[in-house]
Amino acid sequence: MIRKKVKEILQNPQPGSEVLVKGWVRTKRGSKNVNFITLNDGSTIHNLQIVANVETFGEEFLKDINTSTSLAVTGQLVESQGSGQQVELIAQTIHLYGKSDPDKYPIQPKKHSLEFLRENAHLRFRTNTFSAVFRIRHAMAFAIHDYFNRKGFCYLHTPIITASDAEGAGQMFRVTTLDAQKPPLTEAGHVDFSADFFSRPTNLTVSGQLEGELGATALGEIYTFGPTFRAENSNTTRHLAEFWMIEPEMAFYDLKDNMDLAEDFLKSLIRYALENCYDDLKFLSSRLKEEEKGKPQDQQSMELIEKLKFVVENDFVRLSYTEAIDILKNSNHYKKKKFQFPVEWGVDLQSEHERYLVEKHFKKPVILIGYPKEIKAFYMKLNEDGKTVAAMDVLFPQIGEIIGGSQREENYDKLVARMNEMHIPVDEMWWYLDTRRFGTVPHSGFGLGFERFILFVTGMGNIRDVIAFPRTPGNAEF
């Protein structure tokens, strides 16, 4: 018999047909004559109800079927008597792959806290919440490749091990094969990295951008989509030490083209989720509603699907950093000293400021441009005022910064001057500077934090819950 996925069966229910299904038991309840087993195979948030006759299978055999037992079941689909599903499966044969001790299995068929599930991250995929999150994450990864493919972008695999610090922020994980106890030393007593595997100090990359620029200035439009690593000691609900980033880089794009692409890209991905992940979104929406029940009305977020539609249907607000500082300074929130961090032209905006602009002031996603050069990376194009750069950050409700990007400085002399000012090693970056020496062009790009985006789409509150195996300070168990 041909195996069918539960999703297929429920999408196109055919009472009378014979099927084979395989999966894991979610619940079992029984009466004297029949047992009702709900089976999930990961293909959908929904379960298939299996009806097993006690006389046919025997009490002894059915006793071993518990939550998380793995089964193969054949039988006939019939119209369901109960509500909740159109069809159920009358079991003819049941093969039990693996038993599960119901007293020891940590994921009981009841509501567990997300904290508890994080401690059992190896099994949390078996819950409705996490299976929904990871199906959506998969769909979004697919939609990203599809989007760029349709637009003629080339997927470029930039290196994970690198000798350069793209953002110039220095929060990198060292990669070395030197003996940690007794590393070779130079005459001056420093670690001698010329004896290391790559004959130089190397790290895990914080961004594929610089290598991406090499690709874009030949292939036209490229994107990267890979893991990036930051050794910053940020223990927040929005930071990971290992996260995935999507970085498109486009020759001949100015900042406006860059903003247009970012907005279209985000909207197109969300539209894809609405069209292809509806069941999972619906489930996550009810989960969120449940979670926020106790909160006062004004702290409850917009219903998840409404919120996604809202973002697709409305233009993002675009304004300058300088205008944003004015808005913040004139706000009642500021006057009542409710911001924890200072608001002053020149300081970096904190998540609380970003969220105020998006959630309280504009009530829409915001693209901020024209940041002071001092708080941004060396490669951003200097504006004519000599004070600000052609940076753009896209700010989202509940998240704050979801995208960071810019038009790049294409002028060799200006770029070298910025690098010197910011103590970026010009010699080591000769290969990057060559793009500006040989046929330089205006170009732009941005980086979308994949997990931050998945947070937004799923309505989850903690970034550790939208990546399969979170890496944060002190945590790398699974």
Ligand code: 4AD
């Ligand atoms: O703003 P960032 O640092 O920009 C860059 O890395 C540029 N090279 C991108 C480019 O222009 N090609 O990071 C981009 C995005 C942020 O907006 C945020 O969404 C995400 O990456 N991000 C993180 N996500 C999770 N954990 C962290 N520690 C993150 N740091 C940045």
Ligand code: MG
């Ligand atoms: Mg940034």
